[in-house]
Each structure stands twice: as C-alpha cells, then as structure tokens.
Amino acid sequence: MKPVVHSHRLRVRYSETDRMGVVYHTNYLNWFEVGRTEFIRHADLTYRQLEEKGVLLPLTDAAISYKKPAKYDDEVEVRTHVSEITPVRLTFSYEIVRVEDDELLVTGSTMHVFTNASFRPIRLSRTEPEVYAWLEKQHKGGE
Template sequence: MGVVHHANYLSWFEIGRTELIREAGLSYRQLEERGILLPLTDTSLSFKYPARYDDEIEVRTWVEEISPVRIVFAYEIRRAADELLLVTGKTHHAFTTPDFRPVRVNRLQPEVFEWLQEEHLRAFPPVM
C-alpha cells in the first residue's frame, strides 16, 4: 500500500521513550541494572495520516502522568518536512523490580523520579 505498517508506530514510541529517559542522564539499560523495569501495561494509538516509506519523521515524547509506581508517556509522530501530525498515542507503564513486583521509584531512584516529574510539568514536549 506504500504506507508504513501500523505496528511500526509502537517501535517508534519505544525509541522516543528511550531517548527521553536518556535525557535524564540514564539509559534504559542503566535503569534496569539498578533494578527498575518499566513493563508496558496499556497502550493506545490514534491514526491521523499514514507515514509513507522514506518519510523522515519526528517522534515527540513527554511524560503525561507520573506517580511513584506508574508513568504514562504521550507521543506525537509528525512528518518532519511539514510537521503534519500522523499519529498520537500513549503508553502506560509500572515501575517494577526484575521479578515484576511493583516498586516505588522515588525511593530507589529519587533523582530519576524528580527529573521525570519536572518533564511532566513542561508545557511543550521535547522533540526527538
């Protein structure tokens, strides 16, 4: 059909989320090495226009909600050439230990929690 398969948008959400966490000064791997996982608990996508093969895209990612045990990331995927909004979405995650037990991230990683809270307060999402 000449358009990007819908499942690719979830991969792009993951890339946006990974880069946003990296901006906090911590990679996903480092977060996991410190005993914190972010398993996906729910997701939603809303398709506006299709991305086409060879389109350059922007993934805008920000923290929409956060608590010591949960976090919601929000996303916009736009075509870079004209900033046309292609897809919006959200992913919901729990903060857990490697054995998937809930954990209060503000106790284990207070600096990461503080940074994510500040990111939640930003009016405009950072651009990846």
Template sequence: MYISESKLKVRYVETDQMGIVHHSNYYPWFEVGRSDFIMESGITYSQMEEKGVLLPLVESYCKYNEGAKYEDDIIVKTFIESISPVKVIFNYDIIRERDGKLLAKGKTTHAFVDKNFKIVNLKKKYTDIWGRFLELK
C-alpha cells in the first residue's frame, strides 16, 4: 500500500479563539493530501479533468483526537482504503511532526464521473488512470 505524505504548517487563520485548529480546516488538508497522492501517481487532478474524469465528494468523515495548534508542523498521510471501477475511498492521518501524535483520522469517498456527472467505469473507459490508481492501492 502506497502512503503519500504532505507537510503543512498550521497558519494563524486556521485557528479559533481557543488557539486550536478549527475543525473545518482539516478538510482542505485532506484535499492537499489527495491532490498530492494523485500527482504522485503520475497524473495531476487537472489532467484527469482534461481527460473527462471528475472526482466529486459523496461522503466525508473525520475523527478528532487532539487539536493542532498555530505553527505546528503537520503531516497528512494519504492512502487508498478501497477502490472500485466507479469509486475510491481515501484515508487520511493527520500527524503532528514533532511528536508523531495522531491528531485526526479522516476519510472521503469519491465517485468517478464524466463532465455531465454520469458515473463512469474507470476500468473500462480510462484504463490508464485506472492502472495508475491500482499501482498505489
């Protein structure tokens, strides 16, 4: 199983009055991890879109264990939990770099659709993209 690692530093704007990262900011971090993961497969998300493949979010989840704080260095570990020809589930671990503490775990489920938002069978219609994803499963 391939695990992508994206490094980020918590910005002040991402924190709330309590000095911890607001829960809504974990989802943009998931997106960073997912984009990096896809790019590491050898294709960018924008290249997938140009070919006609979109990945709309159909479900999301996050379990918060401990809040990240301003200027924490974090690592977003991203990997595929499961994949089928019509959908992919990505998992994310948000780790504080200095102590390796797992701050949050998340997952997002995405469908493979065309530009008209019709489900596509990636294995049949876009075999090159399908193969790239399978190599990283």
C-alpha cells in the first residue's frame, strides 16, 4: 500500500533566491511546512483548528537532501505524505520537483510529536480519534 500523496504547487520568488538566482537552502524547509499545512487542510481541518482543539505538532527532527537547485521563477511542486504515525508521533516525507520537467530537486522528512498547549506529549488516538484515524488512513493509502 502506498500512502496518499498531496501535491501543492508554488512559484519560486526572487526573495527566496541568492545572488545566483538559486533558492536559498532554508527555504525548502519553509516549503515543507506549506506541504504539511495543505496536507492537513485536506482533512477539512486547519492547523489553527487543531491548535484550538488543544493539539500542537512541534517539530522534533528534520532531514533534507539536496539533489538539484530550484531557481528563480521555477514552478515547483511539494509532494507530501505521512511516512510514519503512532499515537504520539507523526512523520511527514517530502519531495520537491520542478514542474516543467518533473526533475527531483529535494527530498526530506520532518518528525513531530503530538502535545497539548503545555507541550506535554498526548496520545492523539485518544484526544482526537477522528483526526488520528484520518492520518492513519492517509498513511495506509486511503483505504
């Protein structure tokens, strides 16, 4: 079973590049966040609504591998999927590709822990069972 992949397109802005017109490396992590946010939005839920329910998703780990550079005015696609989920942790994986030629530019992952507003770990499967079930379903391929 392949996990459900959500795609979100964006265009490289001049402010995201260096003098050579190449995307500055930390911007890819920002794009990972865009991918996560839009992924969650597909559950008809926003990060804001999740936080209003008392559930936070602080980042605990991030990994990134640069393959080829994105450049100013490229249209890129952030492909996001749930690569691992437990009642207390969630890992997203990402691919960033250039739309024009489907060239793989960057891969990476971010790990998050489910916490309450005091940053104490919680079991999402108990706190928000519907949200947990949806995330688990995305991980298992939407079945």
